[in-house]
Amino acid sequence: MYRPTTRAATVRRTTSAVAAAVAVVLTVLIGCDVMRPLRRDAAVPTTPPGTSPTGSGLRSPVARGSSAHTVTVAGRERTFRLYRPAKLSLSAPVPLVVMLHGALGNGRQAETAYGWNAAAERKGFVVAYPDGLHRSWAVSAHCCGRPAHDDVDDVAFIVATVADISAKLSIDPNRTYAAGISNGGMLAYRLACDTTTFAAIGVVAGTLLGPCPSPAPISLIHIHGTADDVVPYDGRPGKLDNGGTGLRPVKIDGGPVADQIDRWRKVARCAAPEARTAGAVTTSAARCPDGRDVELITIADAGHQWPGASPAMVERLLGMDPPSTALAATESIWRFFANHPRNS
Template identity: 75%
Template sequence: MLRSASAALAITSALAVLIGCDAVRPAREQAGSTAPPGTAPTGTAAPTPGPGIPAVAVGSSARSVTVGGRERTYRLYRPATLSLSAPVPLVVMLHGALGNGRQAETAYGWNSAADRYGFLVAYPDGLRRSWAVSSDCCGPPARDGIDDVAFVSATVAAISAALPVDPARVYAAGMSNGGMLAYQLACRTTVFAAIGVVAGTLLGQCPSPAPISVIHVHGTADDVVPYDGRPGKLDNGGTGPLPVKIDGGPVPDQIDRWREIARCAAPKVRTVGPVSTSAARCPGGRDVELITIAGAGHQWPGGAPQTAAERLLGLDPPATALAATESIWRFFSTHARQS
């Protein structure tokens, strides 16, 4: 019990320290939000490029967008070999709580995938290193009522104004708290062709989402966002200055709901070692897929080795039975948005 209490105290202390650190603020890029805070943005045409939008350099660059009067930051990766003579795909990678765009860019291998397969990658920064995905999760953004859906939508619009982004091939991927935001993007916008969620869950309201392709990766031993839907080790009921309430229910039940929304056929299940894939085909070329890794914890499978801070927080080392980035991009690449 003493060891458990000490571990919980260490996690809480580290959470308080890290979540209080703001992300590095890059050079300013002004762009309007696609919707004011508190409203649901929808898929609209990208704004016309203007003279005030800075050119996008090859490689990784720091950028910003103003949403609801607040400057928000993100990183953008443009592969050196990516041709811009035709519209290109865009992946928005959303970090987990305690992370930021730079950490996500380093940890999950999306830049290398972009080099190999030819697409852009954006890495938005959550305020105080977390995302608001419901009224009581997660951290200061939830407490302060931040509209992160509007921010991510504005980020896509700003990138589309500067580069030839294919509006039918815009995707969102997220880790943990970032995966929760990816679900909210699917619930509240029509911007994205598909989402990829790792170790996340749907929180809050999602009354009538449009059918969308979904790939979800989860470990059965995840004790932060448990696979069976019970409260995780960081759950505090959504109270206090750092509210965390994770009550999305069992992951398979949530996936069943998305299959109902997309009117999918019965799933086919394939198991190879610890990895079980349940894939359902849906009308309009959509699919809803759940990949379960037996015994895996709260981590990005195939990601970079843990840092000292991640070990301090008690997070789990990346599973090696699956490369999540490769699996998610393979799924994205065959699921353009249907008209």
């Protein structure tokens, strides 16, 4: 039976809609989670590599387009999404990009938000989108979220994911890359510090947490907005920092981004950087031995965001800053990756 809508019911529905919208925005925008010092040699997957029923060693087929996958690490089933371009030839080994979401995000959100599938179709590579437990990644003892509190080995999970994909598709180990935003960018740094799996990493709005005295000899591109208030460029505590306490610790204490990049260049024995500015974008690039580069891109007045991403409707409705249009981060990172395979 039809009943007239009361003002109270309308208010309740409006409030619920706003709350849901806020939750979606947080899922898309926030990204800052981290873990305890990790092993350099992370675990391999316990799931067997894909082979034919006759044991001939033929690689298992992976569906074209987007598909869901699991891998078991330390007795725990972990999940990731994989994108195989429709026209990608697998007659020769192909590049792989592992895209790491930020805190409160997940693999599906990262897949839809940052344009990597379209880039993969144009340029010819495969993209993986792992899922952090409780929507976060452990990257230090005090960050971030439940994975840090529970001492989850997310480095082992990512290495296992790459191994699982490589058992199913012909992946080029010299063109395997990791990219991430915020908490995902922090995990990308840990992958460079604690593994030798990747040829280069790309970090957006992230930072390095924890010790890293001898990173792998890889190339690095780091993109950061100077007005980021979640992972501030100047190294001060961000607005989500809780000192690394409680069930969901968040402590981001990596120091100023520019100082971190300088230390990375010194460890990599890079030449002095050369800087150029075009509008709001300043690029500082340093050449390093063996064809490697360390590149820092800053965007004046840009916040905690993935530059060049399509702004979400919820962001516009709530009056939040849209992603910077001064740079297309996905295109910039892929261009950097393509120019920096591992020199084995």
